[in-house]
Amino acid sequence: MSRVHVTCTINGDPIEFLCDGGQTLLDALRDEVGLTGAKEGCGTGDCGACSIVMDGRLLCSCLALAPEADGTTISTVEGLASGDDLHPLQQCFLEGAALQCGVCTPGFLVAAKALLDRNPDPTETEIRYGLAGNLCRCTGYDKIVRAVQTAAQTINES
Amino acid sequence: MTVTEPKPSYKYIGTRPVRHDGVEKVTGRARFAADLNLPGQLHGIAVRSPHAHARIVSIDTSEAEAMPGVKSVITGDDFPAVAPGDRNYDMCVNVIARDKVFYEGHAVAAVAAITREQAQQAAAAVKVAYDVLPPVLTIDDALAPGAPVLHGHMLTAGADPPAEEPSNISNITRFAGGDLDAGFAAADLVIEREFTTQPVHQGYIETHACVADTGQDGHTSIWCSSQGHFNVRSSTATLLGWETTRIRVIPAEIGGGFGGKTTIYLEPLAVAMSAKAGRPVKMVMSRDEVFRATGPAPGTRLKVKLGVQSDGNLVAGDAYLIYTNGAYAGPGGLLGAMTVFESYDIENFNIEALDVVINTARSAAYRAPAAPLTAFAMETLLDEVATELGIDPMDLRLQNAVTEGDPSTMGFPFARIGFVECLEAIRDHPHYTAPLGPNQGRGLAAGYWFNIGESSSATVNLNEDGTATVVTGSPDIGGSRASMALMAAEVLGIDVYDIRPVVGDTEAVGFTDVTEGSRATFATGMAVVEASRKMVVELRGRAAKMMGVDVDDIDWVDGQAVYTGSDGEKDPLPLAAITGKAKRTGGPLTTTGSLEAHGAGPGFAVHLCDVEVDQETGVVRVVRYTASQDAGTAIHPSYVEGQIQGGVAQGVGWALNEEYIYDSDGVMENPSFLDYRVPVASYLPMIDAIIVEVPNPAHPYGVRGVGETGIVPPIPAVANAIHNATGCRLRDLPMSPIRVLDAITSNGGSKGA
Amino acid sequence: MPVRVHLSSNLRGPTGGVAEVEAEGATVGALIDDLDRRYPGLGDALRSGVSVVINDLLIAHPDYEPVADGARIYFVPQTAGG
Amino acid sequence: MLTAMRYASPTTVAEAVDLLGSDPDARVYAGATDLIPQIRAGRPEPTVMVDLKRIERLCAISSNGSTYTVGAATPTADICADAGLTAAFPGLVEASGLIGSDQIQSRSSWGGNLANASPAADTPPSLIVNEARAVIAGPGGERTVPAAEVATGPGATSLGPGEIIVEFELDQPPARTADAYLRLIPRTEMDIAVVGAAARVTLDADGNVAAAAVALGAVAPTVVRVPDAEAALIGNEPAGDALAAVQAAASAATNPIDDKRGTVAYRRQVAGVLARRAVSMAAERAREQGGQS
Incomplete structure (x- = not known):
């Protein structure tokens, strides 16, 4: 059984890894690349905890096969901050107490970043539908929605 | 918005600092149990029963053991025998079945291999021969004459006369007070209704996971996600028949629990396999396993009857409650009995509660266990009473609400409680009188939950630079580290960011009970305050030494030792000046607080919910929600609001969509987040959380537990709102579009009585 | 000095349904021993899964808790939580 | 794995x-x-x-003025972002946007949705009312069939061994024509349709229905067309009795099952309601469009 050699760019870094043909991208990121920010909450694309962006598209990495990453550019939650400077979304999640247990937080941040990249000034409803693929069982979403609103404002003002 | 009684002014308590573990969590670096990998690690998978009820005839592991990469295969035979009736029997045989399986998903064996795929293939190769038994799946099944009895040793506790034959009723609880017949005779209105509810899951996003590493010396370390690592240690030791001290449990970050991680499932299996293979073993449940094999909240059938006088005075209450606790005995009925009438002053009452066992996964605690369901019954009945008598539902509750000195169901008089204040906070909120749109309705409901104390430990270490490390034994599920730091900052008088709150492992901090019963900020907070106060005594002593004065002349003010004696002026000594000289004044500055917390204070909540109902499809949308809750004192208000909002969201899901669906063989039909529908962001409105602060006199800062009460009122609040919008009373959960449309259709299709 | 002890209604089997009884003891544990002498079987009921409320304070494991003169003691079932 | x-x-x-x-x-x-x-x-x-996602033809959207061609693997996110498709087939685009979350939208496609042959799939009813054609490639070359003929039952299709759907063709609708799609799910997002209803309506100059198509999802093994509803609409104003007839005909056309997501009675009743609403919405859109043309 031969493993597949994948070359891609993750969070700006050139990365090579070996994976099985049937391995999910989530498992490869976590087990082969060592990036454990994306979490497996369901394995069926229903919770969004494994959200990443591949070639500009937001997706659940549990529903992608790892070999598909060859030649792509991927960003994960680990790439959201620049050095010590947190992304405004991260800062607003912190200041707005938009996380409790924190296990869904990486997925929310990645999805919210994709949402704001596409729609820099979303309404509350657009945020709620835009993040409907990410489950949070702790917060009731109130503070998450507010944090995304505040972050959008911060980004738009800067 | 906060309703506040006159209270001491605090410098740190009540502020909203960024949580100390926050940066790690927003950058993806926080380590949850499944994120840890050890060198040489194997992957473990449980083999689970496809049958809801069966006798295990034989287990053949030989083929699995011979497969490539397989290093360890275990069955129940690898664990010490446990006798039926032993106090740990249920827990032990739930983790791994012995002679019988009691639900679909019950673990019967486990395998560990080099890769997860090898383990999966080997798990599929374990051959289990079952003698399938008829499953007991509902309350009616369980209570039917001649029903198959799950546990041949189970005699009903609390039965009068004492039970002589085994049955599926594990426990009967009875509470009574006053004269029930006289109470109903004095009533002008008597209403009796029956309610049914289905099991629901806590739905934490992180599945159960652990890594166990057993060394040559026979000691093991376990990294895991749990609400209480000391409990993981003792339970694992019990299952393995090991001395507790052979096990060290290191708490990973925990991705939600809500009661579901107060018990154990994987750890003893991982340890046993690790011991057999001599390598670390990691186990991570799939979502499917979480649904099938870990504890949901009970399903129920509840019958409640109220007697009311025409002025709204509640004079009699009769409740007959049945809770299914899954495959083993559980406390659902007892807790239902303790909560059903607890919020109201009803002189004459009778409560009988049955706990029954059925062939579904063993129930685990879920946020205010049992109370959301008794509230569903009681608070919708009150709504009906208000409608019948033409009394405003708020006035009806204010009139009958328990206040300080009123007797609880159990007889003791309530200490200072904040129920009336919570009601008033909602009454005075603009939401209460805001106009409703077409097809909209508004529902009011209240809820009650205890808080519990138990054992907690904290250590305060002052560092050379004048900062402090606060180590506690309570896993941080929802931001409790920040609360610990705030309380320590308040006592020590140093900045909250100069305190590093840490959750210590079982060998790094004193024994601490499970994070349950909303106890972390209350009880572990007390331990932090005690350790911090001891530290202040110590610091005053050191300062006195440094200043050369009597310790009685030193006060501790805003993080400094201040001389109050009459021997002239002396410069105050800030904490950092004292820690910098610790070596010369007596050595390291470390104090501990270990205590059994007394005086847990009951918490009340009052919720107001607006729904919009599509009268042609039965689809219900929650369009506005306001919730008040007595927090005693909100240590970190943002996280108190978060607890309230999270409770509301879970309660709304429970009300409208969530349920376990089984086929006729007891196989779960919806074990995924697709078909087990927890609320998504687009399903909910903003949730306005009003913190009411009626301090708990038993806590140094007045804290009441806040984690659970918020899930109690939403179900009846939604039900009452649906009634207000449609004229239909829904008494069966979930209030799905199918049920709502059915109710509307049988009601004549329009807003009726 | 005897104190007044209140039993939640599920604990009243051994007292024949009587809610409030008298007992003596310097600690709650001693009180339970005394109650067991007066109402055989009550001791067992009070030693497992039972808390007390003394002077508004809920105490989950009260065996060695001192009982002051004039105290009112309420025995209640222990709670759990999630 | x-x-x-x-x-x-x-x-x-x-x-x-x-x-x-x-x-x-x-x-x-x-x-x-x-x-x-x-x-x-x-x-x-x-x-x-x-x-299939690295085959350009399968991920492209194009139009020659009279026909739109949409690659079978084109992410529905791209379909929703396409102004031409959105203007011509608002209901089909809405249906495309309902498949799962934004994350799923990056991956879901008409081809996948149709070839998966779930009776509850969101886009097939809309593809069918718009008379979409599927271009199918296989060992024997390419063939073009109505989209309605692809799924033959739950999980079953008419695709032969080695055959894939390459692209869909949709003719530019005539004037005063629009479609709509509605589905019932319990929680606003992230659900499988309990009932889905697609409608397309062409109005004549007087505002009466000149042509109509109604199709239902999740109420039978495959998508159900409702000819009785279509007949009831032709020549009539899309209101009042005609809509009531649509509702009755749609309910009657269903052949649903009881399962964990819905009951026979519920699906039957709601199919009628959604069909009526979808027709009404499509007609409203067609009317607005008429004003512009």
């Missing part, structure tokens, strides 16, 4: 057809939003996953 499974990413239709035709256990991999969870659960066990 199977370690032995291979991954292939052909860049031409011919390569894909070769791969699929030469191995009966090869599976098409487009979005795989259903397939990957199924494989993880142990069934099916493909030998090779043939990723």
Whole structure:
């Protein structure tokens, strides 16, 4: 059984890894690349905890096969901050107490970043539908929605 | 918005600092149990029963053991025998079945291999021969004459006369007070209704996971996600028949629990396999396993009857409650009995509660266990009473609400409680009188939950630079580290960011009970305050030494030792000046607080919910929600609001969509987040959380537990709102579009009585 | 000095349904021993899964808790939580 | 997940057809939003996953003025972002946008939605009322069939061994024509339709219905057309009795089952309600469009 050699760019870094043909991208990121920010909450694309962006598209990495990453550019939650400077979304999640247990937080941040990249000034409803693929069982979403609103404002003002 | 009684002014308590573990969590670096990998690690998978009820005839592991990469295969035979009736029997045989399986998903064996795929293939190769038994799946099944009895040793506790034959009723609880017949005779209105509810899951996003590493010396370390690592240690030791001290449990970050991680499932299996293979073993449940094999909240059938006088005075209450606790005995009925009438002053009452066992996964605690369901019954009945008598539902509750000195169901008089204040906070909120749109309705409901104390430990270490490390034994599920730091900052008088709150492992901090019963900020907070106060005594002593004065002349003010004696002026000594000289004044500055917390204070909540109902499809949308809750004192208000909002969201899901669906063989039909529908962001409105602060006199800062009460009122609040919008009373959960449309259709299709 | 002890209604089997009884003891544990002498079987009921409320304070494991003169003691079932 | 499974990413239709035709256990991999969870659960066990997303033709949207061509693997996110499609087929685009979350939208496609042959799929009813044609490539070359003929039952299609849907063709609708799609799910997002209803209406100059199509999802083994509803609309104003007839005809056309997501009675009743609302919404859109043309 031969493993597949994948070359891609993750969070700006050139990365090579070996994976099985049937391995999910989530498992490869976590087990082969060592990036454990994306979490497996369901394995069926229903919770969004494994959200990443591949070639500009937001997706659940549990529903992608790892070999598909060859030649792509991927960003994960680990790439959201620049050095010590947190992304405004991260800062607003912190200041707005938009996380409790924190296990869904990486997925929310990645999805919210994709949402704001596409729609820099979303309404509350657009945020709620835009993040409907990410489950949070702790917060009731109130503070998450507010944090995304505040972050959008911060980004738009800067 | 906060309703506040006159209270001491605090410098740190009540502020909203960024949580100390926050940066790690927003950058993806926080380590949850499944994120840890050890060198040489194997992957473990449980083999689970496809049958809801069966006798295990034989287990053949030989083929699995011979497969490539397989290093360890275990069955129940690898664990010490446990006798039926032993106090740990249920827990032990739930983790791994012995002679019988009691639900679909019950673990019967486990395998560990080099890769997860090898383990999966080997798990599929374990051959289990079952003698399938008829499953007991509902309350009616369980209570039917001649029903198959799950546990041949189970005699009903609390039965009068004492039970002589085994049955599926594990426990009967009875509470009574006053004269029930006289109470109903004095009533002008008597209403009796029956309610049914289905099991629901806590739905934490992180599945159960652990890594166990057993060394040559026979000691093991376990990294895991749990609400209480000391409990993981003792339970694992019990299952393995090991001395507790052979096990060290290191708490990973925990991705939600809500009661579901107060018990154990994987750890003893991982340890046993690790011991057999001599390598670390990691186990991570799939979502499917979480649904099938870990504890949901009970399903129920509840019958409640109220007697009311025409002025709204509640004079009699009769409740007959049945809770299914899954495959083993559980406390659902007892807790239902303790909560059903607890919020109201009803002189004459009778409560009988049955706990029954059925062939579904063993129930685990879920946020205010049992109370959301008794509230569903009681608070919708009150709504009906208000409608019948033409009394405003708020006035009806204010009139009958328990206040300080009123007797609880159990007889003791309530200490200072904040129920009336919570009601008033909602009454005075603009939401209460805001106009409703077409097809909209508004529902009011209240809820009650205890808080519990138990054992907690904290250590305060002052560092050379004048900062402090606060180590506690309570896993941080929802931001409790920040609360610990705030309380320590308040006592020590140093900045909250100069305190590093840490959750210590079982060998790094004193024994601490499970994070349950909303106890972390209350009880572990007390331990932090005690350790911090001891530290202040110590610091005053050191300062006195440094200043050369009597310790009685030193006060501790805003993080400094201040001389109050009459021997002239002396410069105050800030904490950092004292820690910098610790070596010369007596050595390291470390104090501990270990205590059994007394005086847990009951918490009340009052919720107001607006729904919009599509009268042609039965689809219900929650369009506005306001919730008040007595927090005693909100240590970190943002996280108190978060607890309230999270409770509301879970309660709304429970009300409208969530349920376990089984086929006729007891196989779960919806074990995924697709078909087990927890609320998504687009399903909910903003949730306005009003913190009411009626301090708990038993806590140094007045804290009441806040984690659970918020899930109690939403179900009846939604039900009452649906009634207000449609004229239909829904008494069966979930209030799905199918049920709502059915109710509307049988009601004549329009807003009726 | 005897104190007044209140039993939640599920604990009243051994007292024949009587809610409030008298007992003596310097600690709650001693009180339970005394109650067991007066109402055989009550001791067992009070030693497992039972808390007390003394002077508004809920105490989950009260065996060695001192009982002051004039105290009112309420025995209640222990709670759990999630 | 199977370690032995291979991954292939052909860049031409011919390569894909070769791969699929030469191995009966090869599976098409487009979005795989259903397939990957199924494989993880142990069934099916493909030998090779043939990723279609690197074949340009399968991911392109184009129009020659009279016909739109949409690659079968085009992510529905791209379809929703396409102004031409949105103007011409608002209901079909809405249906496309309802498939799962934004994350799923990056992967879901018309081809996947149709070939997966779930009776509850969101886009097939809309593809059918818009008379979409599926261009199918296989070992024997290409053929074009009505989209309605692809799914033949739950999980079953008319696709032969080695055949894939390459693209869809949709004719530019005539004037005063619009479609709509409504579905019922319990929680606003992230759900499988309990009932889906698509309608397309063409109005004449007087505002009466000149042509109509109504199709229902999740109420039978395959999408159900409702000819009685269509007949009731023709020549009439899309209001009052005509809409009531649509509702009754739609309910009557259903052949639903009881399952964990819905009951027969509920599906039947709600199918009528949604069909009526979808017709009404499509007619409203057609009317607005008439004002513009």
